[in-house]
Structure formats: structure tokens, C-alpha cells
Amino acid sequence: MNTISNMSVNAIRVLSADAIQKANSGHPGLPLGCAATAYELWMNHMNHNPADPDWANRDRFILSGGHGSALLYSLLHLFGYGNLSKDDLAQFRQFGSRTPGHPEYGHTVGIEATTGPLGAGMGMAVGMAIAEAHLASVFNKENYAVVDHYTYVLGGDGCMMEGISSEAFSLAGTLGLSKLIVLYDSNKISIEGDTDIAFTENVQKRMEAFGFQILTVEDGNNLEAIGRAIEEAKADTEHPSFITIKTQIGYGCPAKQGKASAHGEPLGIENVEALRENLNWPSKEPFFVPQEVYEHFSGAAQEKAEVEAAWNVMFTAYCEEYPEMESLWNCYFGRNEELAKELWEDDSFWSAGEKADATRNLSGKVINYLKDKIPNLIGGSADLAPSTKTAMSGAGDFSKTDRSGRNMHFGVRELAMAAIGNGMMLHGGLKAYVATFFVFSDYTKPMARLSALMGVPLTFVFTHDSIGVGEDGPTHEPVEQMAMLRSMPNFHVFRPCDAVETAAAWYSAVVSEKTPTALVLSRQNLTPMAGSSREALKGAYVLDDCDGSPELILIASGSEVELAVKAKAILAEEGKKVRVVSMPSMDVFEEQSAEYKESVLPRAVRKRVAVEALGSFGWDRYVGFDGATVTMSSFGASGPASELFKHFGFTAEHVAEVARSL
Numbered sequence: 001m002n003t004i005s006n007m008s009v010n011a012i013r014v015l016s017a018d019a020i021q022k023a024n025s026g027h028p029g030l031p032l033g034c035a036a037t038a039y040e041l042w043m044n045h046m047n048h049n050p051a052d053p054d055w056a057n058r059d060r061f062i063l064s065g066g067h068g069s070a071l072l073y074s075l076l077h078l079f080g081y082g083n084l085s086k087d088d089l090a091q092f093r094q095f096g097s098r099t100p101g102h103p104e105y106g107h108t109v110g111i112e113a114t115t116g117p118l119g120a121g122m123g124m125a126v127g128m129a130i131a132e133a134h135l136a137s138v139f140n141k142e143n144y145a146v147v148d149h150y151t152y153v154l155g156g157d158g159c160m161m162e163g164i165s166s167e168a169f170s171l172a173g174t175l176g177l178s179k180l181i182v183l184y185d186s187n188k189i190s191i192e193g194d195t196d197i198a199f200t201e202n203v204q205k206r207m208e209a210f211g212f213q214i215l216t217v218e219d220g221n222n223l224e225a226i227g228r229a230i231e232e233a234k235a236d237t238e239h240p241s242f243i244t245i246k247t248q249i250g251y252g253c254p255a256k257q258g259k260a261s262a263h264g265e266p267l268g269i270e271n272v273e274a275l276r277e278n279l280n281w282p283s284k285e286p287f288f289v290p291q292e293v294y295e296h297f298s299g300a301a302q303e304k305a306e307v308e309a310a311w312n313v314m315f316t317a318y319c320e321e322y323p324e325m326e327s328l329w330n331c332y333f334g335r336n337e338e339l340a341k342e343l344w345e346d347d348s349f350w351s352a353g354e355k356a357d358a359t360r361n362l363s364g365k366v367i368n369y370l371k372d373k374i375p376n377l378i379g380g381s382a383d384l385a386p387s388t389k390t391a392m393s394g395a396g397d398f399s400k401t402d403r404s405g406r407n408m409h410f411g412v413r414e415l416a417m418a419a420i421g422n423g424m425m426l427h428g429g430l431k432a433y434v435a436t437f438f439v440f441s442d443y444t445k446p447m448a449r450l451s452a453l454m455g456v457p458l459t460f461v462f463t464h465d466s467i468g469v470g471e472d473g474p475t476h477e478p479v480e481q482m483a484m485l486r487s488m489p490n491f492h493v494f495r496p497c498d499a500v501e502t503a504a505a506w507y508s509a510v511v512s513e514k515t516p517t518a519l520v521l522s523r524q525n526l527t528p529m530a531g532s533s534r535e536a537l538k539g540a541y542v543l544d545d546c547d548g549s550p551e552l553i554l555i556a557s558g559s560e561v562e563l564a565v566k567a568k569a570i571l572a573e574e575g576k577k578v579r580v581v582s583m584p585s586m587d588v589f590e591e592q593s594a595e596y597k598e599s600v601l602p603r604a605v606r607k608r609v610a611v612e613a614l615g616s617f618g619w620d621r622y623v624g625f626d627g628a629t630v631t632m633s634s635f636g637a638s639g640p641a642s643e644l645f646k647h648f649g650f651t652a653e654h655v656a657e658v659a660r661s662l
Contacts, residue, residue: 004296005223009039010279011078011289013252016070017275018286019092019099021266026093026101029249029262030068032275033220034154034185037245040226041152041183042075043300045234049308050079050301053110056333056428057149057311060128062113064121064155065185066102067264072111073099078289078297082109086287105426105454113426114454117446118155119162122182123416125153126168127423127432129180129240130398130408134378135332135429137403139325144318146311146329149179150234156185157195160203166210167416172240173211174411176400180240181233182212185220187249193260207242220247252279332376332429340511342373349507350534353499356525359558360463362502363521364389367433371395371406374510378424379433379459380408382417388435388463414440418447418460425456431510435461438520439469439478441485448516452491455514459506461521465495466613467648468524468559473638483617485518486586494585495520495612496536497561498528501584504536508588522559524641529561532582539589540600543582544568550579552659553601555622556611557583560630564611566652571659578659579605586618607662613650628658 012035020026042048046059063072070092077084084098091097098108102116112128115121129151136147159165172180184203188195204214213236215229226245233241250262253275267275273284282290319326343349349369353362371377371392378398385391385407396405410417414436421434436444441462451458462481469477485493492515494505502521509517535541540555544565552571554564561582568578581600583589589597601608601622608627610619616631623629630649637644645651 004292005039007290007293008043008078008296009035010252010281011293012039012071012074013279014276014281015074015077015089015287015289017253017267017272019070019073019089021269021272022090022286023093024266026070026266027067027264028070028253028256028267029189029264030065030156030185031071031074032251032253032257032262033187033247033249034068034071035251036221036223037154037183037185037226037247038071038075040223041230042079044227045230046152047149047304047307049305050081050110051305052308053081055308057147059149060112060125060151060427062115062121062125062128062151062153063103064115064119064125064153064159066115066121069099069101069103072103073108076108076110078294079301080298084109089287113423114450117450118158119164120419120447120450121153122155122159122165123168123419123447124423124426125151125180125182126172126177126416127420128427129172129177130175130420131424131427131430132179133177133403134398138332139329141318141322141325144314146315146318150181151179152181152183154183154185156187157190157199160184161199164415164419166206167413168419169207169210169212169240171411171413171416171420174400175398176211176238177240178237181230182240182242184242184244185247186244187247189249189258189260189263191260191263204242204244211239212242213239215241215243217243217245220245221251254278328375336511336513339374343507343511350500350503352532353528356527357499358523358525359496359498359502359521360389360523362499363461363506363519366503366506368393370506370510374431376430377433378406378408378430379421379435380410381435381461382410382414382440383412384436387437388461390433390435390461410434414443415447418444418451418458421458422447422451422454422456425458426454433459433461435463437464437476438462438481439464439476441478441481441518445484448485448491448518449488451516452488455490456516457509457512457514458516459509460516460518462518463521464523465520465558466522467632467636467644468522468613468641469636470523470641470644471638474635477636478614479632479635480615480617482520482612482614486618490515492517492585492587493520494518495558496584497558497582498526498532500532500534501536501582504534505584508537520558524559526559527562529565529582536582536584537588538592538596539585539587540581540583542579542600544580546572546577546579548577549602550605551577552607552609552662553579553581553605554609554611554655554659555581555583555601558612560611560613560650563650563652563655567655567659570652570656583622609655609659609662611650611655613645613648626662628662630655630658
């Protein structure tokens with residue numbers, strides 16, 4: 001290791017240790033152990049441009065072990081990303097700072113994904129590699145490799161223990177994603193001690209079985225060996241690569257290196273001083289970096305800017321030779337306003353339908369309508385496309401031999417599927433959707449939460465939405481899942497009652513800029529509702545009203561809207577004034593003005609009944625102390641759906657009876 005490289009690696013270590021010590025909070029073990037790996041990758045192998053962090057053809061880097069965020073912030077500072085300053089490093093983990101405890105996408109310039117839940121970054125990296133491969137198949141021409149970059153992901157033993165990494169890497173190997181390079185920080189330490197207490201398998205054999213090229217670097221401080229491994233990984237065009245880099249957690253701090261205590265607590269003032277002495281650091285001043293180190297990183301940044309400049313020249317020539325591809329590129333990388341206008345003005349998109357149909361079927365029809373309007377629509381299901389109706393006809397299957405296919409086969413891997421969907425969206429250029437049965441939204445929840453946290457508008461298609469699943473029984477009949485999803489900030493959940501509301505749900509999803517959307521869809525056929533309309537885009541609206549002011553309001557979603565309408569008819573014959581409100585999305589309704597919400601649910605009308613074949617949690621905000629709910633208070637059962645609805649009280653007569661009791 002030459003002097004400037006040695007000093008640069010140690011600059012990463014010292015800055016990270018200082019930031020964590022100043023905050024008196026953080027995880028120094030990974031930054032100290034992985035500094036050489038990160039330096040070698042970012043300095044000598046990764047194509048990126050600090051002056052243009054959003055360059056479309058940059059290599060992507062995801063820190064899956066997000067607790068080691070100080071490593072990433074030190075790199076971003078040294079390379080000059082977003083003017084991330086020493087003051088920003090000194091504000092590590094402080095409220096309102098640009099250096100939060102874990103990397104946050106959209107918050108700090110240069111962060112490709114929000115990470116922290118271990119293994120999540122592994123799944124998102126697979127999604128980014130899929131996006132790169134698909135976009136390359138669409139746009140690349142002879143002599144014009146306009147999409148040609150790598151996805152790197154760094155994680156440790158914890159990431160490899162989490163099941164999501166196995167799910168994601170199994171698919172990555174199957175698909176032969178050769179531009180995915182995994183850097184495994186193998187230090188054999190976790191929070192509780194040596195990994196042998198819970199993690200003794202041969203990780204390399206596991207990854208080999210998944211279809212990865214396996215490489216090993218015995219010394220995690222050997223820059224030349226790390227560099228050779230990265231280049232060897234790039235040279236394999238058939239397999240993704242897995243590089244095991246054997247490191248020492250907390251390297252450089254004599255009292256901490258190799259110990260579990262280095263993982264998640266500051267080194268301590270005396271140990272930071274010992275770190276400096278051990279590394280022969282030229283100053284005891286916190287956050288001090290020699291000027292020659294800054295100049296070294298600045299020179300590298302200029303060279304990397306030249307790589308993008310060369311790409312820009314090539315891309316300009318590409319657009320001149322293939323103007324139709326330039327138009328397509330612009331379509332892929334941003335046309336939301338145009339798309340929203342086009343869909344809004346197309347009456348066929350909002351067709352009400354003439355016969356009863358399941359909303360999963362209606363959603364399938366919308367998907368196949370949208371596939372022509374949105375050429376970058378890509379997605380699939382966790383081995384359930386025939387049931388979730390999420391296959392795009394004639395769009396091909398994405399595979400190892402056909403990167404142009406737009407139908408994804410995720411296999412039975414719901415958690416990884418959602419992470420991969422996030423990665424595809426984070427990459428840019430694609431509109432992705434993922435699908436499974438609603439009851440299995442439990443498996444997708446952690447990654448759906450990341451979608452919402454990152455502001456990534458991934459679409460989730462959840463079918464078989466209630467006890468209407470029937471004979472499959474309570475293991476497949478969701479009850480509490482709706483409350484789970486509705487409780488998430490920045491997450492829209494739509495449960496439509498017919499074709500118009502299903503179209504509204506999809507419209508909201510595909511034009512969304514920052515909010516993910518879940519469509520919760522029925523297995524059983526639903527009757528088209530006479531009053532359904534685009535007002536569903538407001539989350540709730542008056543579907544069937546009475547003359548004058550109502551005495552009672554029935555509120556329902558999905559399949560239960562028809563029950564509410566029938567109950568209203570029964571009550572109307574008895575002289576009752578009843579309003580029916582369809583509420584496909586509580587989340588969206590809460591975003592409306594106070595005036596609009598009052599017009600739909602007047603405060604003066606305190607007698608209200610909510611009807612939904614799911615748990616009651618959340619409905620109290622709309623029915624209040626004087627209202628009631630017709631909802632599920634237990635798990636479902638196995639039997640024909642019609643019998644279950646009757647058994648659990650989902651009949652028009654029972655809804656009317658509950659209304660009378662008010």
C-alpha cells in the first residue's frame with residue numbers, strides 16, 4: 001500500500017471514529033474494518049461522479065450493513081458529494097443533521113438506498129441489478145452501451161444470517177445477474193460475540209449453490225488483493241460474484257479490534273487517541289485530514305467526472321443516430337404529468353363494466369391496458385401470477401436468457417420480492433409492481449415500510465382480500481393485515497369495490513411520485529356499483545345518498561360496499577334516511593381538506609356503521625362513540641365464501657339490524 005493510499009484509508013477510519021465519538025453513539029466496527037475495501041472500490045473500480053450524483057449510468061453502491069453509516073459519510077465527504085462537510089460529520093446522529101444514524105435515501109446526497117434492517121440492502125441490490133439488465137436490453141445498440149454499470153453491495157455476517165439475503169441471492173443466481181458484486185465483510189463477530197454461537201455454515205458453499213462466482217480475499221487490508229478480486233468479479237459475465245473479504249472488526253484500535261464491543265458503541269476518548277497513534281495519524285485534532293489526502297480524492301473525482309463526460313458524448317451521438325430511442329428514454333425516465341393527463345382523459349380506462357367480476361380480474365385487465373401506455377411497467381408475483389392476475393400478456397418473461405421480458409417471476413420469496421421491487425424503483429427508469437395474496441403481506445411488510453420511508457412509489461398488488469377466500473381457511477384469510485398497512489405513514493391502501501374504483505386505485509399508484517400504494521383485491525365477483533366514480537381518488541365519497549340530511553351513514557370498502565347499498569334499501573323502506581359512503585382508501589381520505597371530509601361525513605350525523613370483512617381496528621375514527629362496526633373479531637374459517645359471510649354477519653339484513661340498534 002503506497003503512502004497516499006494508506007493515509008486515505010486511515011482518513012476514513014479516523015473520520016468515522018471521530019464522528020461516532022462526538023455523537024457518543026454509533027457503530028465503529030464496520031467503518032474501521034471495511035475502510036480499505038470501501039476505499040479500493042470507490043477510488044479505483046467504481047464509476048461515479050460526485051459532481052453529478054444522479055448520473056444515470058453510475059455504478060450503484062449499497063451499504064447493506066447500514067449501521068456502518070459513518071463509513072459512507074466519510075467517503076462522501078472525502079469525495080466531495082453534496083458539500084458534505086466536516087461540520088456535517090460532527091453532527092453525526094444529531095437531530096436534523098445530514099448524517100443520520102443509518103443511511104437515508106433522499107436525505108443525504110449520494111445515498112442510493114435506506115438501509116439498516118440487515119439484509120434489506122442485499123435484496124435492493126438485486127433489484128438494481130435486474131433494472132440495469134432490463135434497461136440495457138431495451139436501450140443498448142451496437143457501439144452504444146448507454147446502460148452498462150455494476151451494482152455493488154457491502155454487508156456482513158448479520159446480513160448473511162437474515163433470510164432475505166438467501167431469498168434474494170437465490171433469485172440473483174438463477175437469473176445470472178453478472179453485474180451484481182457482493183462484498184462480504186467476514187469478521188466472524190456479531191453483537192453477542194463470535195458468530196460460531198449461531199452461524200457456522202459455509203457461506204461460500206451456500207453462495208456457490210445459488211450460482212455465484214466465489215472469490216476470497218484473505219487480508220481485508222490488502223488493497224491489491226481486493227482490487228484483483230473486484231476485477232475478477234467483473235470479468236465473469238455469466239454469474240453474479242460473491243467476494244469474501246476477511247476483516248477485523250474495529251481494525252486499528254488496539255483495545256477493540258476483533259472484539260464484539262467494537263460493533264455498536266463508541267471507542268472511547270482514550271481508544272480514539274490510541275487509534276491515532278497506532279495508525280501514525282499526524283494530528284490529534286478531531287476530524288483532521290491532511291491536505292494531500294483531500295487533493296488525492298479531489299483528483300480522483302475529476303477523473304471520474306471525465307468518465308461521465310465521455311458517456312455524455314456517446315449518449316449525444318446515440319440520440320442523434322436513434323432519435324426514437326431518445327424519446328423512449330425520456331418516456332422511461334419521467335413523464336408522470338403526461339401519463340396522468342392521458343389516463344384521465346381516456347374514458348375506456350374508467351369503464352364501469354357490465355357484469356360482476358372479482359377486483360383481482362379487473363386489476364389484471366388494467367395491468368394489461370397499462371402495459372401499452374407505460375412501456376417501462378415491469379413486475380410480477382411471488383409464484384402466484386395466475387391467481388393474482390398480474391401477468392402482462394405478450395410482454396415476455398425476464399430471465400437469464402431474455403432480459404427484455406417485463407414479467408418477473410420472483411418465486412416463493414415475498415420478502416425479497418418487495419426489496420427487489422424497491423431496488424428496481426430506486427435504480428430509476430422503471431415502474432415496478434409486486435404481488436401476492438393479501439394474507440402474505442405480512443411477509444412483505446418490512447420492505448413495504450422501507451418503500452414508505454424512502455418515498456419510493458412501488459405498487460403492491462394484494463389479492464384474496466378477506467374471508468371471501470373461503471375454503472382455504474383462516475391461514476389464507478386476512479383479518480388484521482389491513483390495519484397493519486393503514487397504520488404506516490406515507491402509504492396508500494386501496495380496497496376497491498368495482499371496476500371504476502380499481503381503475504382509480506391503479507391511477508393513483510402509477511402517477512404517485514413519493515408514496516407507495518397497495519391494491520387490496522377480491523377473489524370473489526363483485527357487482528358494479530351504480531354510484532361509483534373517480535371520486536374514489538379522494539379516498540372516500542358519497543356513493544348512494546338520500547334526500548335531505550341523512551340520519552345514518554353506512555361506510556364500507558371493497559366487497560362490503562354492495563352490502564351497505566342493500567342495507568340502505570332495507571332501511572329506506574322503513575322510512576330511514578341513509579347515506580352510503582364508499583371508502584376505498586382511509587389514507588387518501590385523510591389527506592383531503594376538512595371541508596371535503598365534512599361534506600362526506602358530516603359531524604352532525606353521529607349514527608354511523610362501518611362494514612368491512614376485516615378487523616375493526618381503525619374504524620373508530622369514523623364511527624365514533626355513537627357508531628358501530630360490522631367487522632371481524634376473530635380469525636376466519638374454512639368453507640364456501642357465501643356461508644362464511646353469512647356466519648360472520650356480513651349480510652344486508654345484519655347490517656340493517658346493527659343500524660337499527662343505533
